[in-house]
Structures are given as structure tokens and as C-alpha cells.
Amino acid sequence: MNSISTFANIRQSIIHDPPAGRGRDIGELLSSALDDALIASTTDLDQSLSLVALGSYGRREMCIHSDIDLMILTQDRSPATTKEAVNAVFYPLWDSGLRVGHSIRTVHEAIVASRDSFETLCSLLTARLVMGDPARFTHLQEEVAQLIRKRPITESLKQEERLRRASHPWPIMSIDLKTGRSGLRTAQAIEWDRQTSGSSADAEGLRTAVDDLLAVRNSLHATNDRAIDALVLDVRSRAARWLGMSTKSMIGTAQRAIRAIEREARRQWPDLDQQKPTGVRSRFRAKPALAPKRTTVIAQAADAAEGRRLLTERELERASIESGHWNAENRGHLYRLIAHPEIGWQIFDQLVEVGWVDRSIGTWTHTVALPQMAPFHEHPTDIHLWRTVAEMQKLLEPHSEERWTSELGATLDHEQLLFLAWVHDIGKGFFEDHSAKGSRIMAALGTRLGIEGQRSARFQKLIEIHLLLANTAMRRDTSDSETIEHVADQVGDPETLQMLYLLTIADAKATGNTMWTEWKATQVRSLYAKVDARLGGSEITSPDQADPWFDDEEQLLHESLIERALGKHEVRLAFTGKAPLYVLTVVTRDHPGLLSVVTGVMAIHNISVRGARLNTTEENIAVDVFQVANALTVDEIGPERIDAFASDLERALAGSLNVGDTLAKKAGHYDSGLGTHVRTRIKVTPAAGATVVEIKTGDRFGLLHDLCRSIADTGLDIHLAMVETRGPEAIDVFYLTETDGSRVSGDHVIELTERISEATGS
Incomplete structure (x- = not known):
């Protein structure tokens, strides 16, 4: 066995039997093993040649599948010398399947390359001599x-x-550990700057953060058998097991390390995020005092936010020993800080780091870098709160892209809306319902800040019900008067409803790019209009005020599709919208099991259902409206595919196409996907004239067909179906009845639950 093979074997042994320290310890082990292998394999190499380790190899921070960056430093570049170096050093590495970044240079050539390439220059800052002169x-x-x-x-x-920050203005949880915002490359840049500028800053915190990120990165490499650096959902659980941690603990470790590097970057480059003031004076600026007096820490923070700068060292020294005292003026300063979320979150994080927030506010710091485990969340909790503030501000702008929100917001107190956005998820991080917990935290926080009476009570209520509109609109029959009555009772008054509506949109937009679609927007607007009317109504009319289920254009479209008599298995379609989301309307004769057939044929043609609304006319004509996307790419769904879908649907309805067999064959070509990490939950509740079955499970190929098939096989009718996909999680809600129109019997509930559990593999 040659020496390079020995190195490869050591690398494999680390995967199966890792050392106790899984960050730098692995880097030291791999770097030393590679040093030994290279020295042993190049004993006959010309002594004028030197082997120089670069990159992570040079820093002794190699991860399991890191590239090997190696430079041969030579006195001359004669063809004979180059050939000898390549044959002796690089070919054995390539033959072993290792990825090698390689170069052969004289000192002069290395310096010339450094002048031309900043990346080359940085790689030489941590160069290390392996052997040679x-x-x-x-x-x-x-x-x-x-x-x-x-x-x-x-x-x-x-x-x-x-540039890294521009690509991710708000820190994310699925970070690329190597090149993402405040990842390993940022830490290296800080070290390079300190090394070349002679900075004597304490590096222990940075060193610990890097060690933690290296450990997580090694876990990704080990469990995927390749160099993968993005901490995306489908790799997390395996990586956590390799580290001997829970997934939540691993994500928390990574997030705390990233935040530590973010803070070190702020200290190293205080002007990194500094922007020129916009010249727009905040409406939340406190009135100037009549007589000069010593300003407070929170006032300095608000002034810094308005000046688009971070707090200075002197300001932070003061914040580290003082506490906030809350009166109307200082609350005004807090509101001013919150009103600048992009720079405000960083200033607030400075105050968290020096202990001022703990001493002055108390119940907020638990959200800092707190991971959110729901698969559709993009940001840690504190960043989500600050981004919700930013999204709320966009809704209040005169030309908001959301229909009618700026007009609605003009009647409300913006100060309250932004503060509400800032605290709405403050109950996360505890082992109980975060909405109820957050409401109780708000009660204590209100007392601390001097927010009392009706304003505090409204904040508490809104935090407790902040998911009410979204969940009801997407999971309940909003044509049912009992549903509207229930929501109205929960909300209480029109102004609270208006605030809740704006918070619902801002929260969804701040959660992730897939969480607020036009489909969901229409459903929530319609629900808002109905509840608003029930509460007495406002003078501002929702665009969907008169929408009972479909809007006017859809009503006309559906009428045109059903005005002529339908053949026994005839299918009529309407296809509108543009990539990535379309609306597909299917009209055909209704019969038991129809929805399972329609969704199955969609899956066959790689049409993914993102939402669904169903309706059956008195003449037993099904008018099913689906929000769909291309299941394979973000490309368009062309008319040829829609025509093929219609043809196969008619064949399936006529019995000449076996949907189940076709799906089973096709499923073998699909990865099980991210949905395998989502636990299945089934909830059964009564409703007016029906039984509601809510299924949360992992999304996968053919899932909706299998669920609808389970319902049909139980002998139940689907009165209404609502389908929502949130990343890898599917939330499908069905209003079911017995075939005679009565609520589902207890025996059938048990049978259906068993069938669904079998269909979802739970």
C-alpha cells in the first residue's frame, strides 16, 4: 500500500470512528497524515523543490472531503523540473481520486500571481512548508x-x-458553512486582517466558533461522502447523529458560532454596514428636550440606527455598565430603533452582547440565534422578528405590492404595528405553545417597559392569535358561518382584526420565500373581509369583499366551462398564470374517488399541487381549482403537457389507464426527498355537517393521490379539500361525510386513520 492510499484510509477511518474533537482535531489529524504521505512518497524528489501547503491544508483545518491545495516552490521552471514534480507529487494524489488545487511556481511567479489575484494572495498568508528548502x-x-x-x-x-452580506441581507439557517455570511471564509478574512495589520484582538471567541463550524462541516462531509457545505434540511439529521447531538442542538451550535463570527466581523470592521443617512427623518424621533441632559443608551442606539451606523466602543462601554429606565421618551427611542430593522438588529445585537438587553428588557435574549425547526423557516428566531418588522414597513408604504395594505395601515398606529412585529414570536424556545407563552411574556414585558392598559392587552391578544387568520384561511371552510363566527369571537373588534391581518402577511413573508403566495393571499383576504363584515365592518373595502369562494373572473370562467352538457368521461380545463405557479381548473362529472384520480394523473405528468379548492354544482359537476407548479424544475408548464394531462385524465376516468400502477412505476425514479424528515400528525375535529381531517406529513411524489385514495377506499365523500405545501411539509385538510351526507362515524374515523398512517409510512 502506498503512502497516499494510507492517507485515504485514515480519512475513511475518521468517518466511521471519529475522534472526540470533530473540528480542528480532525484537521490536525488529516493534515499531519497528508504531510507524512507526501514526504514518504517524494523521497527521491529534487531537493531544490519545496512542497507548500495552502488553504485549509496550510492552516491545518482540513475537513474530511476538503480539496488539497498544494504549491511546488521551485528555483526554476525547466520542463524537466516541472515533469518530475507533476509525476512525483500530483499524479499519486489524482490517481487516489483526491481533488487537488495545484501550482508550480518560483517565488517571483507566486508574487506576480498574488498581484493579479486577491485569492492567491490570501492563500499565501497561511502557507506552510511541508518539506524542502x-x-x-x-x-x-x-x-x-x-x-x-x-x-x-x-x-x-x-x-x-x-458581497457575502448582500447575497443574504438577513442571516439564514441553511447557511453555506464555508462561503456564506459569517461562515468560515469570514472568519479567515478576520484572521488575515488581524495578521497583516498587527491587531492584538482576543481571538479565543473566534477560534471556538471556527472549531464548532468545522465540526458541523465535517459531519456534512462524513454523512454525505462528499464535500457538501450547505446546512440544508435534508442533511441535518444524519449530520447531527454523526456528531452525537440532536438536530436542534447541532443547528443551535452552528447558529451561535455564526453569530459569534458576525460579532467579530463587526468589531474588526465597524464601518462594514455603515450607510449614508437617507435624509428622511424618522416619525418616531423623540421631541428634543427643553434643556440639555445626558442621553440614554437606548437614545444613542436609536440615533445610531438613524445614522446607519453601529455603536462605537465608547457607547458600548457605557452600555455594558448601565441599565435602561423606561419612560415615554425612552420607549420612543426603542420604537425609533425598531423602525430601522436592517441596521437595528445589529445594533440591538451589540446591546445583547454587552448585557444591556438582559438588564434592561430581560425577556428577549432567548430568541438570539435560536434555531427554528419547522422546515419552512429560513431564519433564526431573532432575525425572523426583525425581518417581520421590515416586511411590515413594506406593507405600510404608499405603493405596497400587496393590494390595499397601505390604505388599511394608514388608519392604524405604525408604532404599535412595528412593535407587534418585533415581539410576535417572542414565546419561541420553550416547551409549550409559543403563541400562549408569548402572550404571557408580553404581559411581563409590558410591565417592564411601561406598556400597560388597553395597548398591552391588545399586544397580548394579537400574539396569542397571530396564526389564526393564516391557519383558518388555509385549513377551514370559510364559507361556513360558524367558522367566521369563531374567528370574529377570537379577534373581538375591527381594529384588532386589521392589525392581525397586516401581521399575518408580514409574518409569512418574513418566514420564507415560499410562504406567501397569491393563492394564500386571496384566501386570507377573503377571510378578512368576511370577519370584518361580521364585526361591523370598516369603511375600507377589501378587494375580495364580495368573494364567497371564487372571484368574479373565476366565476365567469367556471360558468363558461359548464354551460354546455358534459359527456360521461369528458374533461374540460382552464389553465392560467405563469411560472412558477399556475391555476388549473378541472371540470368533469363528479363521482366517488374523483380527486384521487385527478391528483394521480397530475403526478404522472409531473404537475405538483400547491393548493386546491373544490366545488360541486347541484348538477353534480365537479369544478376543482388547483394551484400547481412544475414538479421537476421552475420552468414553464407548456400547453402540450396540459393537453396530455387532459387526455390521460379522460382515459383514467374511462378505466383505460390504471393510475395506481402507473404511479408506482414512476415513484421508483424519485428520491423520497426532504419530506421523510417530517413527522405525520392526524387531527380529526367535527364541523358543521362534516368531519374535518387535517393531515400534516412529509411531502413526496404522489402523496395527495394516496391520501385521496385512502379516503375513497374508506367509503367517504370529500366535501371540501384544502392543500398547502410549506417546503417539505404538506398540510392537507379534508371536509368529509358519509355517503348519506352525515358526519363520519367513529368506526370510519379509526379505519381512515389507519389507512392514512399506512399511506404516509407512519
């Missing part, structure tokens, strides 16, 4: 140092970090 390597280091003295790298490092 120490004098030549020292010469290289001296030349690099001289180059940096002439051309300092601080501004270039800051610009690269600004």
Missing part, C-alpha cells in the same frame, strides 16, 4: 509581507464580506 520559503513569506505593506488588504477583505 526553508530559506526559499522564508523568502516567499518576506515577499508576501512586503507586497501587503505596499497594498494593504483590509478594504478588499471588507468588500468581499459586503
Whole structure:
């Protein structure tokens, strides 16, 4: 066995039997093993050649599937020397299947390359001599140092970090651990800047954060058998098991490390996020005092936010020893800070770090870098709260992209709306319902901040019911008067409803890019209009005020589709919209099991259902409206595919196409996907004239067909179906009756639950 093979075997052994320390310890082990392998395999190499480790190999921070960055430093570049170096050093690495970043250079060539490439220059900052001529390597280091003295790298490092932040203005949980915002590359940049500028900052916190991220990165490499760096949903559980942690603990470790690096970057480059003031004076600015007096910490923070800058070291020193005292003026300063969320969250995080928030506010710091385990959430909890503020501000702008929200917001107190957005999920992080917990926290927080009486009571109520509109609109029959009555009783008054409606939109938009679709917007607007009318109504009319189930255009479209008599198995379609989401209306004769056939044929043609609304006319004509997307890509769904779908649906209805067999064959070509990580939950509740079955489970190919088939096989009728897909999680709600129109019997509930459990593999 050659020495390079020995290194490869050591790497494999780490995967199956990792050391106790799974961050830098692995890097040290791999780097030392590779050093030994290279030295042993190049004993006959010309002594004028030097092997220089670069990148993570040079820093001794290699991960399991890291590339090997290696430079051969030579006195000359003769063809014979180059051939010898390639044959002796690089070919054995390539033959072992290792990915190698390679170069052969003289000292002069290395410096020239560094002048032309900032990446090359940075790689030489942590270069390490593996074997060869120490004098030549020292010469290289001296030349690099001289180059940096002439051309300092601080501004270039800051610009690269600004680009990383521009790609993710709000920190995310599915971060690329290597190149993402405040990831390993950011930590390296901080170290490079400190190394070249002579900074004496304490590096222990940064070192610990890097070690934690290296451990998580190694877990991704080990459990995927390749270099994967993005902490996306489908890799998390396996990676956590390799680390001996729960998934939540692993995500929390990564988020705390990322936040630590974010803070180190702020300290290293205080002007990193500084922007020029917009010239627009905040409507929340406190009135100037009549006589000069010492300003407060929260006033300084608000002024910094309005100036688009971070707090200075002197301001933070003061914040580290003082506590806030809350009166109307200081609450006004807090509202001013909240009103600038993009820079405000970073200023507030500075105050968290020095302990001011714990001493002055108390019940907020538990949200900092707190992971959210629901698969559709993009951000840790505190960032989600700040982004919700930003989304609320967009809704209140005169030309908001959401229909009619700015007009509605003009009647409300913006100060209250932004504060509500900032605290609505404050109950997360505890082992109980976060809405109820958040309401209780708000009661204590209100007392602390001096927010009392009706205003505090309204905040508490809104936090407790902040999911009410979204959940009801997407999971309940909003044509049922009892549903509207229930929501109206929960809300209480029109102004609370208006605030709740705006919070619902801002919360969904801040959760993730897939959480607020036009489909969902229409449903929530319609529900709002009905509840508003029940509560006495406002003078502002919702665009969907008169919409009982479909809007006027849809009503006319449906009437045109059913005005002529339908053949026995005839199918008529209407297809509107544009990529990535379309609306597909299917009209045909209704019969038991129809929905399972329709959704099955959709799956056959790679049409993914994102939402569904069903209706059956008195003449027993099904008018089913689906929000659909291309199941394979974000490309358009062309008319040819829709025509093929219609043809196969007619064949299936006539019995000449076996949908189940066709789906089973096709399913074998699909990955089970992210949905395998979602636990199945089934909830059964009574409703007016029906039984509601709500199923939360992992989304997968053919799921909706299987659920509808389970219902049909139990001998039940689907009165109404609502389908929602949130990332890898499917939430499907069915209003069911017995075939005689009565509520589902207890025996059938048990049978259906068993069938659904079998269909979902739970």
C-alpha cells in the first residue's frame, strides 16, 4: 500500500470512528497524515523543490472531503523540473481520486500571481512548508509581507464580506458553512486582517466558533461522502447523529458560532454596514428636550440606527455598565430603533452582547440565534422578528405590492404595528405553545417597559392569535358561518382584526420565500373581509369583499366551462398564470374517488399541487381549482403537457389507464426527498355537517393521490379539500361525510386513520 492510499484510509477511518474533537482535531489529524504521505512518497524528489501547503491544508483545518491545495516552490521552471514534480507529487494524489488545487511556481511567479489575484494572495498568508528548502520559503513569506505593506488588504477583505452580506441581507439557517455570511471564509478574512495589520484582538471567541463550524462541516462531509457545505434540511439529521447531538442542538451550535463570527466581523470592521443617512427623518424621533441632559443608551442606539451606523466602543462601554429606565421618551427611542430593522438588529445585537438587553428588557435574549425547526423557516428566531418588522414597513408604504395594505395601515398606529412585529414570536424556545407563552411574556414585558392598559392587552391578544387568520384561511371552510363566527369571537373588534391581518402577511413573508403566495393571499383576504363584515365592518373595502369562494373572473370562467352538457368521461380545463405557479381548473362529472384520480394523473405528468379548492354544482359537476407548479424544475408548464394531462385524465376516468400502477412505476425514479424528515400528525375535529381531517406529513411524489385514495377506499365523500405545501411539509385538510351526507362515524374515523398512517409510512 502506498503512502497516499494510507492517507485515504485514515480519512475513511475518521468517518466511521471519529475522534472526540470533530473540528480542528480532525484537521490536525488529516493534515499531519497528508504531510507524512507526501514526504514518504517524494523521497527521491529534487531537493531544490519545496512542497507548500495552502488553504485549509496550510492552516491545518482540513475537513474530511476538503480539496488539497498544494504549491511546488521551485528555483526554476525547466520542463524537466516541472515533469518530475507533476509525476512525483500530483499524479499519486489524482490517481487516489483526491481533488487537488495545484501550482508550480518560483517565488517571483507566486508574487506576480498574488498581484493579479486577491485569492492567491490570501492563500499565501497561511502557507506552510511541508518539506524542502526553508530559506526559499522564508523568502516567499518576506515577499508576501512586503507586497501587503505596499497594498494593504483590509478594504478588499471588507468588500468581499459586503458581497457575502448582500447575497443574504438577513442571516439564514441553511447557511453555506464555508462561503456564506459569517461562515468560515469570514472568519479567515478576520484572521488575515488581524495578521497583516498587527491587531492584538482576543481571538479565543473566534477560534471556538471556527472549531464548532468545522465540526458541523465535517459531519456534512462524513454523512454525505462528499464535500457538501450547505446546512440544508435534508442533511441535518444524519449530520447531527454523526456528531452525537440532536438536530436542534447541532443547528443551535452552528447558529451561535455564526453569530459569534458576525460579532467579530463587526468589531474588526465597524464601518462594514455603515450607510449614508437617507435624509428622511424618522416619525418616531423623540421631541428634543427643553434643556440639555445626558442621553440614554437606548437614545444613542436609536440615533445610531438613524445614522446607519453601529455603536462605537465608547457607547458600548457605557452600555455594558448601565441599565435602561423606561419612560415615554425612552420607549420612543426603542420604537425609533425598531423602525430601522436592517441596521437595528445589529445594533440591538451589540446591546445583547454587552448585557444591556438582559438588564434592561430581560425577556428577549432567548430568541438570539435560536434555531427554528419547522422546515419552512429560513431564519433564526431573532432575525425572523426583525425581518417581520421590515416586511411590515413594506406593507405600510404608499405603493405596497400587496393590494390595499397601505390604505388599511394608514388608519392604524405604525408604532404599535412595528412593535407587534418585533415581539410576535417572542414565546419561541420553550416547551409549550409559543403563541400562549408569548402572550404571557408580553404581559411581563409590558410591565417592564411601561406598556400597560388597553395597548398591552391588545399586544397580548394579537400574539396569542397571530396564526389564526393564516391557519383558518388555509385549513377551514370559510364559507361556513360558524367558522367566521369563531374567528370574529377570537379577534373581538375591527381594529384588532386589521392589525392581525397586516401581521399575518408580514409574518409569512418574513418566514420564507415560499410562504406567501397569491393563492394564500386571496384566501386570507377573503377571510378578512368576511370577519370584518361580521364585526361591523370598516369603511375600507377589501378587494375580495364580495368573494364567497371564487372571484368574479373565476366565476365567469367556471360558468363558461359548464354551460354546455358534459359527456360521461369528458374533461374540460382552464389553465392560467405563469411560472412558477399556475391555476388549473378541472371540470368533469363528479363521482366517488374523483380527486384521487385527478391528483394521480397530475403526478404522472409531473404537475405538483400547491393548493386546491373544490366545488360541486347541484348538477353534480365537479369544478376543482388547483394551484400547481412544475414538479421537476421552475420552468414553464407548456400547453402540450396540459393537453396530455387532459387526455390521460379522460382515459383514467374511462378505466383505460390504471393510475395506481402507473404511479408506482414512476415513484421508483424519485428520491423520497426532504419530506421523510417530517413527522405525520392526524387531527380529526367535527364541523358543521362534516368531519374535518387535517393531515400534516412529509411531502413526496404522489402523496395527495394516496391520501385521496385512502379516503375513497374508506367509503367517504370529500366535501371540501384544502392543500398547502410549506417546503417539505404538506398540510392537507379534508371536509368529509358519509355517503348519506352525515358526519363520519367513529368506526370510519379509526379505519381512515389507519389507512392514512399506512399511506404516509407512519
